Amino acid sequence: MKNTLSILIILFISVSLFSCTDVIEIDVKDGVSQLSVDALINNKSETQTIKLTLTQGYFDNSPIKPALGANVILFDQDSVAYQFKDLKNTGVYSYDGKANPLNKIGKQYALYINYAGEEYVSLSKLNRVPKIDSISYEVDKLPVKPENGPQEGFLPQFYAKDFDGEGDCYWIKSAKNNKYFSKATEITVAYDAGFSPGSKSDGLLFILPIRTSVGRELYSDKDTLKVDVYSTTPEQFYYLQFVSQVSQDGSLFSTPLSNIPTNIINRNEKSIKKAVGFFGMSAVSSMETIIDKSKAKPKK
CATH class of the missing domain: 2.60.40 (Immunoglobulin-like)
Structure with missing residues (x-):
C-alpha cells in the first residue's frame, strides 16, 4: 500500500510539472539605438583610440554600425584639450600620444562627445601604478x-x-x-x-x-x-569586476542579467538617448x- 501511494504521489507531481506547457508569446520590440563608448585610455607614448558604435536590437544580426561624425575631445585638469579624430571614417577616433602622451598622474580627465545633437560627458582620474x-x-x-x-x-x-x-x-x-x-x-x-x-x-x-x-x-x-x-x-574596478562576473554566470542561482553600468552621461537628462560603455584612464x-x-x- 505504501509503495502504491508513493508511486501515485510521484505521478501526480510529474503530471503537474509537465502539464505547464502553455505557449507564451512575447512581443519583443527594439528599443532606441544608443551610443556605445569604448574609451579606455592609458599613459603610453602610443596612439590612443576611442571607439564609438551604435547599439542594435537583440535579433538584429547585421554588422555593428559605427557612430560617424562625432566630435570627441579629452580635457585634462589643466584645461588642455586633446582632439580625437576619426581619420578612416570607421568610428574609431584616435589621438597621437607619441609626441604628447596623456601622462599627468593624479590629475582628472574629462571626456566630451557630441554626437547626433546629443552631448555626452564623463570623468576619470589617472592614478598611480606600482613598478x-x-x-x-x-x-x-x-x-x-x-x-x-x-x-x-x-x-x-x-x-x-x-x-x-x-x-x-x-x-x-x-x-x-x-x-x-x-x-x-x-x-x-x-x-x-x-x-x-x-x-x-x-x-x-x-x-x-x-x-x-x-x-x-x-x-x-x-x-x-x-x-x-x-x-x-x-x-572602473567595479565595472570590470561586474563584466567578469556576468560573463561567467550561467547557473540557476546566478546574478540576473542586466545592463552593465556606465559612467557616460547625457548632459540632457530629459533625452531618451543614453550611452553605454565606459571611460577610464590608466597608468601602465x-x-x-x-x-x-x-x-x-x-x-x-
Whole structure:
C-alpha cells in the first residue's frame, strides 16, 4: 500500500510539472539605438583610440554600425584639450600620444562627445601604478591535458607591491607570445594587493592568486610572457569586476542579467538617448621576459 501511494504521489507531481506547457508569446520590440563608448585610455607614448558604435536590437544580426561624425575631445585638469579624430571614417577616433602622451598622474580627465545633437560627458582620474619588480616561473604539470596550452610547462608569476594608502585599484593583463588573454572571463582586478576592499592588503605584495593569474596557460621554453599592471579608478574596478562576473554566470542561482553600468552621461537628462560603455584612464607598468627552462624553479 505504501509503495502504491508513493508511486501515485510521484505521478501526480510529474503530471503537474509537465502539464505547464502553455505557449507564451512575447512581443519583443527594439528599443532606441544608443551610443556605445569604448574609451579606455592609458599613459603610453602610443596612439590612443576611442571607439564609438551604435547599439542594435537583440535579433538584429547585421554588422555593428559605427557612430560617424562625432566630435570627441579629452580635457585634462589643466584645461588642455586633446582632439580625437576619426581619420578612416570607421568610428574609431584616435589621438597621437607619441609626441604628447596623456601622462599627468593624479590629475582628472574629462571626456566630451557630441554626437547626433546629443552631448555626452564623463570623468576619470589617472592614478598611480606600482613598478613590476620581477617575473619568475616554476615547473608544473597539469593532471589533465587542457584545451589550450601544454600539459607540462612553466607556471609564471609576477612580483609587484601595492602603494601605501588604501583604495588603489588595478587591472592585471598578460600576453603569451604577443597575444593577450582578452576574454571577459580572463579579467583580473585587484583592490590594493587583494581581490576586494576590506582584505587588509594595503601596501603589501600582490597576493599569490593575483600574481599567478598571468599564467592562464602553462608556458613552454622560449615562450614570451608580457605582464601589464594598469591603474584604475574604483569605479572602473567595479565595472570590470561586474563584466567578469556576468560573463561567467550561467547557473540557476546566478546574478540576473542586466545592463552593465556606465559612467557616460547625457548632459540632457530629459533625452531618451543614453550611452553605454565606459571611460577610464590608466597608468601602465609593464615587464616582458622569455621563458628559459634553465632558470625555472622546481615545483614546490
